[in-house]
Amino acid sequence: MADIATHDTDHATDHGHHSSTGLSNNKLAMWLFLGSECLLFGGLISTYMLYRGRVQNGPHPSQIYDIPFTSVSSFVLLMSSLTMVLAVSSAQRKDDAKTNLWLVITALLGATFIGGQVYEFTTFYREGLGFTTSLFGSSFYALTGFHGVHVSIGVIMLLSLMGIIKKGKITGDKAEVVELIGLYWHFVDIVWIIIFTLVYLIPS
Amino acid sequence: MSTATDTHADAHEHGMSDAGYVKIAIILAAITALEVSTYYVDFGPLFMPALLTMMVVKFVMVVSYFMHLKFDSKIFSFLFYVGLGLALFVYITALATFKFFIA
Amino acid sequence: MATNELPISSSQSLGAVRRPVNTKGWREWLFTVDHKKLGIMYGCVAFTFFIVGGIEALFIRLQLALPDGRILSADKYNQMFTMHATTMIFLFAMPMAAAFANYFLPLQIGARDVAFPRLNALSFWLFLSGGLILNASWFLGGAADGGWFMYAPNSGPVFSPSNGVDFWVLGLQIAGIASLIGSINLIVTVLNMRAPGMTLMKMPVFTWMILVVQFLLVFSLPVITVALVLLMFQRSYGATFFDVSQGADPLLWQHLFWIFGHPEVYVLILPAFGIISEVLPTFSRKPLFGYPFVVFSGASIGLVGFGVWAHHMFASGLGPVSVAVFSMATMAIAIPTGVKIFNWLLTMWGGKIWYSAAMKFAIGLVVLFTIGGLSGVTHAVAPSDTQQTDTYYIVAHFHYVLFGGMVFGLFSGFYYWWPKVFGKMLNEKLGTWNFWFMVIGMNLTFGPMHILGLQGQPRRMYVWTEARAGEGFFNLGFWNMVSSIGSFILAVGVLFFIINVIKTTRNKERAPLDPWDARTLEWLTTSPPKVHNFDRIPVVHHLDEFFHRKYVEDETTHVMTQVAKGEDLVRAEEAAADADIHMPGASYWPLLLSIGVAVLGMGIIYGTPIMVVGALVVLFSSFGWVLEPSVPEPIDFDSPSHDGHTKEIASLG
Numbered sequence: 001m002a003d004i005a006t007h008d009t010d011h012a013t014d015h016g017h018h019s020s021t022g023l024s025n026n027k028l029a030m031w032l033f034l035g036s037e038c039l040l041f042g043g044l045i046s047t048y049m050l051y052r053g054r055v056q057n058g059p060h061p062s063q064i065y066d067i068p069f070t071s072v073s074s075f076v077l078l079m080s081s082l083t084m085v086l087a088v089s090s091a092q093r094k095d096d097a098k099t100n101l102w103l104v105i106t107a108l109l110g111a112t113f114i115g116g117q118v119y120e121f122t123t124f125y126r127e128g129l130g131f132t133t134s135l136f137g138s139s140f141y142a143l144t145g146f147h148g149v150h151v152s153i154g155v156i157m158l159l160s161l162m163g164i165i166k167k168g169k170i171t172g173d174k175a176e177v178v179e180l181i182g183l184y185w186h187f188v189d190i191v192w193i194i195i196f197t198l199v200y201l202i203p204s
Numbered sequence: 205m206s207t208a209t210d211t212h213a214d215a216h217e218h219g220m221s222d223a224g225y226v227k228i229a230i231i232l233a234a235i236t237a238l239e240v241s242t243y244y245v246d247f248g249p250l251f252m253p254a255l256l257t258m259m260v261v262k263f264v265m266v267v268s269y270f271m272h273l274k275f276d277s278k279i280f281s282f283l284f285y286v287g288l289g290l291a292l293f294v295y296i297t298a299l300a301t302f303k304f305f306i307a
Numbered sequence: 308m309a310t311n312e313l314p315i316s317s318s319q320s321l322g323a324v325r326r327p328v329n330t331k332g333w334r335e336w337l338f339t340v341d342h343k344k345l346g347i348m349y350g351c352v353a354f355t356f357f358i359v360g361g362i363e364a365l366f367i368r369l370q371l372a373l374p375d376g377r378i379l380s381a382d383k384y385n386q387m388f389t390m391h392a393t394t395m396i397f398l399f400a401m402p403m404a405a406a407f408a409n410y411f412l413p414l415q416i417g418a419r420d421v422a423f424p425r426l427n428a429l430s431f432w433l434f435l436s437g438g439l440i441l442n443a444s445w446f447l448g449g450a451a452d453g454g455w456f457m458y459a460p461n462s463g464p465v466f467s468p469s470n471g472v473d474f475w476v477l478g479l480q481i482a483g484i485a486s487l488i489g490s491i492n493l494i495v496t497v498l499n500m501r502a503p504g505m506t507l508m509k510m511p512v513f514t515w516m517i518l519v520v521q522f523l524l525v526f527s528l529p530v531i532t533v534a535l536v537l538l539m540f541q542r543s544y545g546a547t548f549f550d551v552s553q554g555a556d557p558l559l560w561q562h563l564f565w566i567f568g569h570p571e572v573y574v575l576i577l578p579a580f581g582i583i584s585e586v587l588p589t590f591s592r593k594p595l596f597g598y599p600f601v602v603f604s605g606a607s608i609g610l611v612g613f614g615v616w617a618h619h620m621f622a623s624g625l626g627p628v629s630v631a632v633f634s635m636a637t638m639a640i641a642i643p644t645g646v647k648i649f650n651w652l653l654t655m656w657g658g659k660i661w662y663s664a665a666m667k668f669a670i671g672l673v674v675l676f677t678i679g680g681l682s683g684v685t686h687a688v689a690p691s692d693t694q695q696t697d698t699y700y701i702v703a704h705f706h707y708v709l710f711g712g713m714v715f716g717l718f719s720g721f722y723y724w725w726p727k728v729f730g731k732m733l734n735e736k737l738g739t740w741n742f743w744f745m746v747i748g749m750n751l752t753f754g755p756m757h758i759l760g761l762q763g764q765p766r767r768m769y770v771w772t773e774a775r776a777g778e779g780f781f782n783l784g785f786w787n788m789v790s791s792i793g794s795f796i797l798a799v800g801v802l803f804f805i806i807n808v809i810k811t812t813r814n815k816e817r818a819p820l821d822p823w824d825a826r827t828l829e830w831l832t833t834s835p836p837k838v839h840n841f842d843r844i845p846v847v848h849h850l851d852e853f854f855h856r857k858y859v860e861d862e863t864t865h866v867m868t869q870v871a872k873g874e875d876l877v878r879a880e881e882a883a884a885d886a887d888i889h890m891p892g893a894s895y896w897p898l899l900l901s902i903g904v905a906v907l908g909m910g911i912i913y914g915t916p917i918m919v920v921g922a923l924v925v926l927f928s929s930f931g932w933v934l935e936p937s938v939p940e941p942i943d944f945d946s947p948s949h950d951g952h953t954k955e956i957a958s959l960g
Contacts, residue, residue, distance in 0.1 A: 019499040023277055025422045028495045031280045035287025036487065036525045042291035043533030043563060046299055047548070054554040071240045078236060082229035085270045089222055131546055135553050138546040142537065164933070171936045186271045190263050197259040201239060202252065279498070290526050290613055298562040301617065301629045 030180050034187045041191050044143040051135040053204040058133035061204050064124050073116035074196045080109035081189045084182045091178040107158040110151055117148045150188045157181050219275050228269045235262055327893045338893040340424035345431050346410030353403040360394035363387050372791035374773040384769035385452035392455035397482055398438045403717050404578035408517045414829035415511045417502025417845045422495040424891035430489035432901035437482030444474035451475035459549035459560035464542050477908040480535050487528045490521035504847035511827045515602045516581030519609040523570040531567035543911055565616035573612045579716020583669040586719050587651050589823050590666035591658030597650045604643035611640045621689045622696040630689045637687035664738025668719035675711025700760025706753040726818035730834045737807040744800030751793025755786035821873025826854035842884035900928040
């Protein structure tokens with residue numbers, strides 16, 4: 001029975017023998033997933049690039065983009081990557097209080113970004129760019145909306161993780177779980193780095 | 205049974221200090237400021253190459269340092285960069301057949 | 308005891324949801340995370356869809372047997388060929404390969420399960436949900452009717468107003484998520500769960516081919532996901548992606564679809580290549596000729612497979628440069644494929660060939676796939692392809708590679724591994740009947756289609772007319788009739804297999820532990836394998852480890868002499884069994900989560916309230932999943948075993 005207790009903290013190396021690569025199953029899976037996500041966002045970005053200049057109704061990209069505003073929210077998301085990596089490094093030092101603090105800040109920054117996106121979408125909508133208005137509208141909302149959904153899922157994961165840590169009900173290695181969510185979070189950030197340049201800064 | 209914890213300790217050892225992360229973040233912020241400045245200042249023919257270069261630099265910095273790929277096992281880099289490479293290849297090729305880069 | 312000091316477990320805190328460990332009967336299957344049970348379930352469901360897809364094919368051939376067929380209306384005919392292809396590819400071929408992969412991959416690498424057993428169960432249930440949603444459309448307003456590639460804008464709301472395409476999009480989306488999760492799971496399994504000593508270049512070729520396939524899936528599925536999402540947004544929420552009046556480019560869908568679709572054809576064929584790369588050496592009594600070449604050619608087929616998608620679009624006006632580039636790339640892919648064919652031939656060369664049913668199907672694959680491969684090379688030549696596009700010549704080509712190749716490989720696998728999975732031998736005599744009816748039926752069905760196609764009979768037309776059927780040898784009527792008769796001979800062949808399965812199941816006689824004098828690790832255990840696969844995790848020293856434990860090579864003469872029998876080896880392993888074996892515990896969450904996803908999907912067609920319900924189920928079961936410990940707590944068991952030998956206790960999540 002004692003064996004059960006040791007296994008509880010040990011779900012990276014399975015089945016009583018060490019993993020062949022010495023790496024964690026969970027981390028391998030997360031990196032594979034992120035590799036796969038490259039092709040998902042690649043498809044949405046390409047669709048946008050192909051269609052961004054095709055406007056038969058409604059506003060043209062250059063007429064509605066608010067670069068100063070988007071720059072601020074891009075900065076917010078970029079900084080959330082810093083706070084996330086600080087959370088990971090605190091978790092690896094087993095500093096629970098700091099981990100929690102940085103997770104809260106990361107979630108808040110993420111929520112700020114989402115708030116900014118909601119504001120941006122409503123403004124654009126009022127200025128005449130709906131989801132169905134033009135090819136530009138459809139592909140813009142599909143791409144940035146997909147990214148927004150990813151950020152939102154990240155925020156939910158961060159908040160849930162905090163709750164689970166607080167109640168002491170985490171299953172598996174805590175530092176690793178924080179690290180995995182961190183990888184996802186940084187990925188969402190690098191996708192935005194690309195979107196910010198290709199969608200907003202380079203005019204069609 | 206200690207492989208998992210060992211690898212973490214390693215990653216941390218070869219990883220960066222918190223001050224290091226802050227430095228990376230400052231560089232990223234500076235590049236972002238430079239990116240945004242292209243909206244106000246005319247960069248002429250350098251506009252596109254400069255923006256794309258800065259984008260790639262930011263991307264690689266986050267992946268290498270914040271996501272630890274620089275310090276982690278090469279297998280992780282392989283899995284991620286194969287996906288990224290395929291994405292670049294298929295989508296750039298597809299856009300090329302639309303004569304996207306000629307117009 | 309240490310167990311008393313454990314933190315409060317979630318299974319306690321969530322009250323009602325005790326982990327379904329130690330269940331019996333149907334519950335044991337519903338909540339299982341055992342890769343072998345899931346493999347069998349994949350196989351059963353996939354075979355059922357094979358029958359469904361086969362019946363759809365027979366309807367098509369009945370309609371086309373005579374001029375001006377009246378069996379089906381034009382509309383029903385469209386639904387029939389769309390669903391035939393969709394079912395055969397997504398609901399039979401892929402899951403049947405997943406069945407083999409699930410069952411045999413962990414066994415071949417000496418593991419006790421896959422890396423993520425609960426995710427494995429989730430994959431299966433999501434696949435089943437996707438398959439049911441796809442086929443539910445028959446009863447809810449008509450099935451999809453746009454062809455398996457569902458070209459936009461034809462699949463848009465204007466030209467396809469029924470809900471069929473919506474069901475198709477949703478079903479494929481969900482089945483796609485299933486495959487994506489499955490592929491990540493299997494890659495991690497291969498990378499991380501190999502037995503000590505099993506380096507990558509000591510892995511069986513089947514495992515290698517499955518690994519390549521999972522990489523193809525993990526990087527191609529997101530592309531079709533994008534295409535399906537765009538189409539769904541257009542159909543359900545009025546987006547403009549494929550609306551030509553808004554300036555949309557119809558080729559966007561074609562690119563996205565075929566960037567996925569071409570790797571997909573290797574996803575279909577490579578598992579079959581893997582199977583016969585196990586069968587041919589075993590029944591030739593020789594090691595596989597040029598193992599590294601077979602492995603690397605498989606990997607390079609996978610890689611180059613990502614660079615040839617536009618050869619499906621030669622007739623769409625891509626422009627001469629694109630056509631030339633993709634034409635060359637396509638021809639290049641014939642090289643690694645040819646390498647494989649020669650390796651198989653040289654494996655058989657000089658061997659003591661045992662013509663078992665499995666071997667017959669494997670040889671059938673080599674011959675029939677080569678025919679299909681050669682007609683494939685004729686499509687790589689763009690001018691020739693422009694002539695053949697959308698004719699029955701294409702239909703002939705891909706049925707030779709898919710039926711003659713993939714299906715024959717899978718049947719070879721059925722005969723080879725049946726004694727391993729069920730502990731009983733399939734009848735060899737019925738197997739021979741099965742094989743010959745299928746070979747003759749398949750050649751009669753698809754052979755004439757080469758002639759029909761070159762004569763210009765278009766695909767996807769629900770009738771042909773006597774007036775334009777031509778004269779003499781090239782008369783369309785004669786060859787259409789031959790093809791239709793052939794399809795029924797083929798069906799009789801499949802019927803022989805079903806009879807064989809029923810007969811075998813009733814048979815009481817147990818199969819020997821090593822009936823074929825096999826070569827790889829899955830035979831180093833009982834048939835069927837125990838829950839924990841291996842009594843002792845094998846330590847691997849050779850490629851074909853099991854064979855090298857039975858035979859020793861003389862240093863000077865290179866003659867192999869048998870030193871042990873398979874049975875003895877299995878008994879020796881049993882005698883030296885590990886004391887503590889920890890297996891993953893069953894779980895409710897995979898099933899519940901997949902139900903949530905299915906309901907969420909249906910909400911896209913039937914309205915937001917249903918979507919909300921689905922989303923809540925998804926959220927609830929995700930939390931349940933995360934909070935479920937990787938190990939079942941002692942409280943999950945009615946009577947915990949205290950002797951330290953229990954095999955029910957899990958070690959991973």
